[in-house]
Amino acid sequence: MNKSFLTKEFGTEILWLKRYFKRSYSNPQNSQLEQMIIDRKQELFYPCQDSDINSGFKTNKRSTPEALKRLELEEQDSLLKIYQTWLTAIEKHLKTSDTNVVKVVREVFVNKYMNVDGAGRKYLNYGKTRTYEIVYQWLQELNIIFFNERK
Numbered sequence: 520m521n522k523s524f525l526t527k528e529f530g531t532e533i534l535w536l537k538r539y540f541k542r543s544y545s546n547p548q549n550s551q552l553e554q555m556i557i558d559r560k561q562e563l564f565y566p567c568q569d570s571d572i573n574s575g576f577k578t579n580k581r582s583t584p585e586a587l588k589r590l591e592l593e594e595q596d597s598l599l600k601i602y603q604t605w606l607t608a609i610e611k612h613l614k615t616s617d618t619n620v621v622k623v624v625r626e627v628f629v630n631k632y633m634n635v636d637g638a639g640r641k642y643l644n645y646g647k648t649r650t651y652e653i654v655y656q657w658l659q660e661l662n663i664i665f666f667n668e669r670k
Contacts, residue, residue: 520651522627522635529658532665533628535605540629552609556602563596608665619643620657623650 526533535552543554593599613621619642626633626642633641639650 520648520655525651525655525658526628529662532658532661535609536624536661537629539606539609540625552602552606556599556606559596559599559602560593563593563599604668605665608661608668611668612661612664616657620653624654624657627654 538552538555539550541551543549543551546554546557549557622642623635623638626638627635635650635654636647639645639647639653643650643653645653
């Protein structure tokens with residue numbers, strides 16, 4: 520087992536971990552994933568900008584209270600559900616995880632500061648092979664948690 524194997528097998532999980540841990544460029548107070556959720560909600564609630572050519576059209580749908588309308592939009596949007604599910608799954612997994620394993624994953628796959636061997640020796644006091652096994656199991660658990668969080 521090597522890093523490229525883990526990157527290929529768990530590419531999606533690693534991508535969402537990067538989005539969870541890295542700061543947003545537009546608003547550094549939020550992570551990229553949190554900012555994606557905020558941006559998506561704004562797109563849903565304010566779809567027509569002043570410069571939008573469709574902003575003048577009227578619909579024949581019954582008007583609903585604004586809060587109910589927003590709630591309906593959030594519940595129906597599958598992209599927003601994906602973002603929120605990943606956020607929930609990652610947070611849930613981090614709460615139950617060993618902090619040293621999380622450090623290894625962050626250093627190797629998110630920040631790319633260290634290789635697996637160096638991070639394993641520094642944070643877990645294990646060799647390369649055992650560290651790969653631990654990281655593989657951790658990423659697999661994240662995948663299972665995400666799968667179980669989907670509704």
